[in-house]
Amino acid sequence: MFPFLTILVALPAAGAALLWALPAPARARSREIAIGVTGLELVLFVVMALQFDKADAGAFQFSETYAWIPQIGTSWALGVNGFGLLLIALAVILTPLAILAAWREDTDLKARRDYLALILVSLSFMVGIFAARDVFLFYVLFEAMLIPLYFLIGRFGGLQRRYAAVKFLLFSLAGGLVMLVGVVALYFQGPGGEDGFLTDRLTGLELSTTTERLLFLSFFLAFAIKAPMVPVHTWLPDVAESARPGTTALLVAVLDKIGTFGMLTLCLVLFPEASQWAAPGVIVFAVISVIYGALLAIGQKDMLRLVSFTSVSHFGVMILGIFAFQQTSIEGAALYMFNHGLSTGALFLLVGFLVARTGTADVDAYGGLQKVVPVFAGYFLVVGLSSLSLPGLSPFISEIMVFVGAYPVAAVAVIISAISVVLAALYILLTYKRVFTGPPREELAATRELTVRERLVVGPLIALMLLLGFLPGIAIDYLSAPSADAVSQVAIEEAGA
Template sequence: MSDFPWLSALVVLPLLGAVALWVLPTGARRHTRAVALGFALAQVALVVAAFSAFDVADAATHQLVETYPWIPALGVSWALGVDGVGLALIAMSVVLVPLVVLAAWREQGSVSGPTDRLRHYLALVLLLEAFIVLVFAARDVFLFYVVFEAMLIPVYFMIGAFGGAQRRYAAVKFLLYSLAGGLVMLVGVIALYLQGPGGPEGFLTENLVGTALDPSVEKWLFLSFFLAFAIKAPMFPVHTWLPDAAQQAPAGTSTLLVGVLDKVGTFGMLTLCLPLFPNASRWAAPVIVVLAVVSVLYGALLAIGQKDMMRLVAYTSVSHFGFIVLGIFAFTSTSIAGSSFYMVNHGLSTGGLFLLVGFLAARRGSQQIGDFGGLQKVVPVMAGLFLVVGLSALSLPGLSTFVSEFLVIVGTFARHPGVAVAATFGVVLAALYVLWLYQRVFTGPVRPELASTPDLGARERWVIGPLVALMLVLGFLPGPALDLVRPPAHVSLEQVGVDDVAPTVSIATAGAEGSDQ
């Protein structure tokens, strides 16, 4: 089945699920939850099958490739393919969607009432999943741009129609920031095509790589792409839309927005900015590295001062994305592999935090930290899972995020020792904001109004349990995941024209020399 269109199938299946939910007859709408979950789980099975057709030993090359003419007169193709990084991000996204569906089981109320909220919400989740797979698999720059913008539509409604009291403000702010970056990127996409070879497949990424560009033109094109990706990521100082969106969005929406969609920004930096504009990437790297460190420290410091749990988790993501961008532009194979792995691990840990905060808020009717206290004695299962997920967010050894953050710091230290040391303070600050949050919510005397708070039910444990299991497995056995991201990291360095920084003495050599003495 090597010729089976795995990636197109992964796009079409959730799209069919969204359509099925929207056309569900009135009498069958009581089955909304089961239909949505069925399509989400079928997507998980399909991505497992796609993995079986992917050769991990050749993870640096694009596989499962499909190329069909779409708009030949404009050089646009339906071109899909994934290397190890793209497949890992698709798998992480596909795993999160059924958990979001389960988390929203009762979040949006009736499935057959006058507003029929849950059915529409779950349809938007599946529609968004289709766009997510497509954007991580797109090998045509114009196709990538179209999906990059199309993703805004379901997210806008998922925030604006289903969020909190200030949902419309947050949705419009998210949309304006994203559209501004996208419009700048559109100018770059068109200009890049005009500079490229043209023809019926003129927008294919592999046809545009190596295009001879005037140095000043290359810098402007790089900046047009990078700005859109920095807003999406989000990086300091174009991050301000994120806390409002995360605070007002439902927990499941925040999970997909921050845990998955924001990775499109860092994924674009890695897979488009570096290979298409290698000279400009090297030119801009010193400034980007500084901005990344600022994001690490700034996001962590603001997280410490937050009173709303959703905003706190959002600011932690600003800090974590700083690490990811730092690893990409430190230009070592270790740091880039660490950043690629970090994208996956951040989706697991931050997704878990958002979902747990959503469970807490549903019980208390509030996201304010000051409204909680002493819950450890009342909801021990939730407290234990929250602690594990929080420890993953602060990169405790044995949990998956530690491996990726360690690789980023070590790889960065090889080229920029001072920068790596400065970024390490973000690790210290992470311990502060995670443990202080846990202390204020779960420890101390039990607030009287929280004494009868129910612990996690079976459905909610099925939401968080798989995430914790993945954090532990990838923390203790990261090898298979690293096999997916290491080869593409070496290719990225070759594309950008930078020599890797290798250790002067290997551990094995040092041990042999020590035994001879």
């Protein structure tokens, strides 16, 4: 069997190594190399995805298992089910676009090389995390990923970038270290041995109630910080404001999904009883995230902060879907992870293009751009509408699935959360109105129209959103089986308890 996943993990890392090893004269080509590597990655991924057996999407496919550190009980174990496949797809689609978006960002060749190499390293980690079938491996990649991200945020971006990078790192590290205690403790609860960290071997353990709940909390905290969930979301707006929009796009669109992905594939599977126990509390916080995020988004002057708060709101919806434990709601949440990546990724990139033109993300500095740059305005409107879940664009379907799916078990939560749809219309449309409508400002009269390169960046994302907006079945086919598995996992516990 061709080791697709290992190669998908290793290829970007090798590309990064190549970039760093380039002699000075060849550095001018670093962008082409980075695009080439991510393009190859995308092609490889497509080849793999075509061989993926949809009928058996709940099981791990393309599995590879090699002993890594048998003394600790960990293996290099990769494999994807429908959830992992879709999120890897998101990563390999967005990364080349983020690179393309940063095409003209750095004039210093060395800085450019570093930026691209760090993006490639992050891609390696992302693919690895979504494909990990070993809890230790997952943890290692989860934590190690902080290093490239820390430098991506801290080296490239606005004035407050260092503060933002440190805040991000400390939040993530705090969550990660608590998770480490859980990871170690989980191993001792499990069968142990040389492959005792394999997710399969840790599933269905007979844990005592208290142990299971403590373990659940140690994992959940790390994921809640990553996902950003209120009240541990405060690092995200700072990062979004200071980091380069391309970085933030990747961070929010793909990396933060590790939080929800972890809840879905680790918390639910490893600690079903504790998930049941925690669900009411988690849902309360999820609903708070939904409303609070949306309200704060309305109040933001900085567009990058605004988009980050909308994400806090959207992540709340995903978490609500996951912890409702219904087939449809989990499918919806998983689909939303993908769609939110497309929509928010595109939104961050577009705001980034705008900031690159004028140097500010402050809404008040804009006005009447519609007449100056009509195409830009059109793109922005479409992407914005996707973010407020307009029917026809893919986020709509997923949000509806979450709400409909969760309604039977958490009606109040759904009703309150549904208010966010109205709030979303407010923050998106108000922003659009302030920035693009009205009389054009004089100082903005020379604003450039969206270039071909920029259209190439956002265009594919819009196309995908339209495609999945009308034909969501394409993606749901991959999600039904693993969602059913997750639901049955929790349900068995319930029946047993």
